[in-house]
Amino acid sequence: MKLYHFPISPNSRRVIAVLHHLGLDCQLQAVDLLKGEHLQADFLQLNPNHMIPTLVDGDFVLWESNAIMQYLCSKVPDNSLLPADPKIHADITRWQFWQVGHFGRACGVFIFENILKGALKLGEPDAAELAKATDNFHRFAKVLEEHLTGRDWLVGDTLTLADFSVASLLELTALAKYPVEGYTEIARWYSAIEQIPAWQSSTPAKLS
Ligand SMILES: N[C@@H](CCC(=O)N[C@@H](CS)C(=O)NCC(=O)O)C(=O)O
Known part of the structure; x- marks a missing residue:
């Protein structure tokens, strides 16, 4: 492959x-x-x-x-990242859709305004766009924060694809300047992701 x-x-x-x-x-x-x-x-x-x-x-x-x-x-039968149980499978897929459709779109504006514009020499970050994105970020970050309260992982009691999908957006927190202050459950969960060997070994050189 x-x-x-x-x-x-x-x-x-x-x-x-x-x-x-x-x-x-x-x-x-x-x-x-x-x-x-x-x-x-x-x-x-x-x-x-x-x-x-x-x-x-x-x-x-x-x-x-x-x-x-x-x-x-x-390709890997009986793996715990995407169990065959239909409800667990659907729950994981739900969070993956949520990442693309909602949380990812909110984060995407910060990535564009605060990282890509500079890298591509497209000018200064647009304050109005960032203000709209801030509201949208909080709308969905609150959902994530509440869901994680009392849980170690997004779905069930073990790491799944749902965690990798949503957590990947947060690797750019410092560079993209997401407004993450106060989201203690998200921070706790993301710290646990950072301990996973596959997460550590997949860290891009520029972020390690
Ligand atoms: N929904 C897609 C998004 C992929 C995506 O946005 N890739 C960006 C880089 S992070 C890209 O290739 N952009 C180039 C372009 O849009 O021309 C996925 O999850 O794979």
Whole structure:
């Protein structure tokens, strides 16, 4: 298998953490988004959305990080990251959709305004956009905070894909300047994620 990724992308990180946790063999191929490598014809044939991560497994090409994570789990029977029990499976998938559709979108504005704009020389962060994103961040961070109260993990009593999907957004907390003050349950849970060997070994060099 080959995974096209971009270092410091949370979308890549969560997939790489799963590869490490499951002990799967996979070649990592960095695609430099800042140099526009994702817009080259060869890559567009794999992913017409010009986005990483993208997995190639023989003649099967798969994009969307959460779909890739579920596919990787299907290679390791009886793994605890994505148990077969239909309700647990659906609960994990629910949090993965929530990450893409809600929390990730709130975090994405901070990533764009406070990290990417500077890296791409697109000007200063837009205060109005950040103010709107702050409201949205709190709306969904409160849901996460309350859900984590009294729990070690997002689903059931063990680490699952749900934890890797949502936690990956938080790796950029300092650089993206998310308004995380006061979210003590999220901080406690994220500290536990940071102790997981697969999380540690998948830390991008620039964040370690
Ligand atoms: N929903 C997608 C999002 C992937 C994504 O946003 N990737 C970004 C990097 S973090 C990208 O490749 N952007 C390049 C572009 O949009 O042209 C996933 O979860 O895989």
